[in-house]
Amino acid sequence: MSSGLPTPVPRPTLETAPFWEATAEGRLVLPCCDACGFVIWYPRMFCPECGSTAVHWIEASGAGTVYSYTVTRKGQGSYRDAGPYVMAYVELAEGPRVMTNIVGVDPGAVHIGQAVRVVFDDTGEGPALPRFTPA
């Protein structure tokens, strides 16, 4: 899909490549600690909760709720000419609260606690940006 928002291209690293490779296939994956079960955000190759280096990737449901949001009236950098857009933290069903945009809805209709689901904006260079839209 395309939300019409800018799609800056991420630069995957050894730690984050599996996350971005999954987005190219329309999947949201999250790192999870083998030892303590903590779902880690942002992606790291170790568990910052318990220190274990045994981390595997789990498939996220793509469901979440809006934890907080703001309508940014004028962005910076690649968002300079984007017009007003919604920046938000979404609490994923798996636990992490992640920074993202809420798209496909009038900004005035976004509210805290709103149920949302992930959508992917293709960057045209492989990875896609996970954004969220009302469920």
Next chain:
Amino acid sequence: MPPVSIRGKACIAGVYEHPLREIPDRTVAQIHAEVALGALADAGLTLADVDAYFCAGDAPGFGALSMAEYLGLRDLRYLDSTETGGSSYLVHIGHAAAAIAAGKCSVALVTLAGKPRTGGAQPGGSGGFGSAPEFAFESLWGPTVPGNYALAAQRHMYEFGTTSAQLAEIKATASQHASHNPHAFLRDVVTVEEVLASPMVSDPLHRLDCCVITDGGGAVVVVSPEVARTLTRPVARILGHGEATKNTGNGRIDLTYTGAVWSGPRAFAEAGCTPADIDYASIYDSFTITVLITLEDLGFCERGRGGAFVADGGLLAPHGRLPFNTDGGGLCNNHPANRGGMTKVIEAVRQLRGEAHPAVQVPDCRLALAHGTGGALSTRMGSATLILGRDE
């Protein structure tokens, strides 16, 4: 053995705030030098007396090394370039006090300078964010500085019923204080209604909920009690210091409180006092919401009750519940280099010396608090609290 403490073991002997707010013709290094010389002159000391130097990411080039050479500081025994954004300078003062208490140095100079208004991008520590591990998981979605603070404000409103009018009251009070400061960038008194009518920047924050963007700088000189006894100007005694960092909690971010919940109690414990004892407070004010949440976190009111605390002139000098930011703060007076910590300390020292503007001088001001915030509110941030006492 009693716990080691810096209480009473170091003093702020000199302060200086650059009088200008737009400085197109000078380099950042030159502004560092002007404020350094100003603070030393205020203390009655010279560059030759300095044996410790502190600066943060606003210092150009190789930071402390470039600045020490430029300033002609030849005999340094102690250096610290801790970078925690706008809170750096309160951290530096705490570290300087500890170093002085440990006998490592006796005259510490702390400087800040920058030109975000006329000089474009800031030199120094702001260039490396692209390689930060969090960068790819935030920058792609268009965060802005006001946006980060707006996210905290929105959540606070949701959880506690805080209103835009309550936030606006903080700006309106600051503007009344600034009207007495001839150097303030914004000297006009604004009303709550005018704040609410100003353009929305990032909901729920309006333009007048945001601090000013100014060139400038400031400096502080911290000395041992032995050095202080040789000086004629009144000093501010450093009674307590606390610092803390807070971050996104491995993805379990909570936007409703800051690192002040830890830095505050550490400072109060060291100083042996409570929020109720504080006569004047300099509260970091990058945005109105920064003040409101910080007041709660420091224990001046209950969590979630910041809106009621700031309402009805609660922060107005000289007779409000807690007179704050009597220079007009970052919201109206000055936020040099996009870093408000230094000016927070400077106004607290003015209050303790009885040298604030008479219209806003707190009568018999004996105990002052200064608080700095760095980074993004409630997310990846540094908090630092100082408690200062009058010379007596």
